[in-house]
Amino acid sequence: MKERVPLTEEEFERLLSWLNPDRERSGRKYEEVRLGLIKIFAWNGCSDAEDLADETINRVARKLAEIKDTYVGDPALYFYGVAKYLRWEWKKKAGRSIMLTPTISPVAPASQVGQEEGRDDPEVSYRCMHACIAQLLPWERELFLRYYSGEKKPKNYRQELARQMGKSPNALRVKIKRLRTSLGECIRKCVAEMGGVK
């Protein structure tokens, strides 16, 4: 994607006030729209989802003077209209079908395996994961480990796990998502503190 021209402060302010006259709400709405756009692009296999979302926002902001007095409805849907067009443009670009985009790094210097001093210590991540899981409340740890160790027929297994809790499968999903988020946060901090990421 070609380099974007950033929005001016005035353009950005105009966009926010279109989303909602209340500044706090408009900021929230902006974030929600942006995250939604990123997800939609990503779910459509667009490797540069974030760029596409920002480009969508920029185009809407630049068009605003023309449309804001006549547009009726949720502004998010206008963003979506522009996003659809951008997705179409993205697909159209030469050689780009909605396919996996390899992100393999370019050819490595011819270093031999085992001569990689200074690279990440793989054990740091593992130790951090171990430490962070150990910090969970006992019931959370048990739930998390059970959820991720069940394999054979995940759907049945998860349903059974949810049943053991007296909760719906959806509640289990929500809980696991929260645990995963907090563990991810903990592990990232831990790895940074231990110097595992360079």
Added chain:
Amino acid sequence: MKSSGREQNLIRRYLLGDLDEKRRERLEEKVLTDFKFRKRVLLVEDELFDDYVVGALPDDERRKFAERLLATPEQVKKLEAVRAFNVYASGVAGELPPLPRPVGRDAFAARWLNAFSQKKSRTIYAAAAALAVIASVLLATLVLGPRPDERGERAALEEELALLNDPRNGGGAAGQRPAPPPPSIKHVSLSPILLRGQGEPPVVLLDKGTEVVRFELGFLGGDYLSLEATLRTVEGSEMFTVRRLPSASGEKGQVVICKVLARLLPDGDYLLTLRGTSRDGQSKDAGEYYFRVTHAAH
């Protein structure tokens, strides 16, 4: 956050790219205008990642998943995090007490329920483990089975590799040859990619005379009855599986030894997947290893 089975199915089909344009657009509009709905989509997305990692998706869904849901670096990191959790949890699963029998809201469930209502969510998903060249993982998931006329050839090759890896054979390059001379062996240590940092793949430099590459695969551990390794190109083409691999103690803990004939490794990038069969008969991911083979110029 209620979500009906029908809605979940619709979301799942959307994420795998199975909806027609009209329904896809309706769903995407809702993602942008209904924050709660978006959260439900994210939950179904999570579950797809989980299913993908444990190998619960049918082949066509695996392919669609890899095409559509592993396009951005964030998605790839997420996959690696899920994989790391799965490997870790599988390794300690044996230490967990058996689940109590479901008797309504028993003490076990009540304990969970109480805690459920107290916890608050936190923000921003973060990847658990640092990421190495993940595209290989994705591409490797697009594996197609061998064509019928290749099956016999592959079976013979795998038999040869089984002999090569049989500890009783002492590491001969071609177990069928009578009294072979000691092969020239290249020793290579690899760490599982789920715990590696982002960066270049390790390069295995092969000399002209190298006959066998002896991979020492760093292994997170786990109680497995048997282990096997499958080699794929990063383009996703499955080459062969080496079965009944021995594990041993290495300098950095437990390792699995896998020997491969050098002639089977032309220049290119590869993904080696280690799977173990646990005592309860389940087959589980035990590690993935990415490397690049370069033959020395002659």
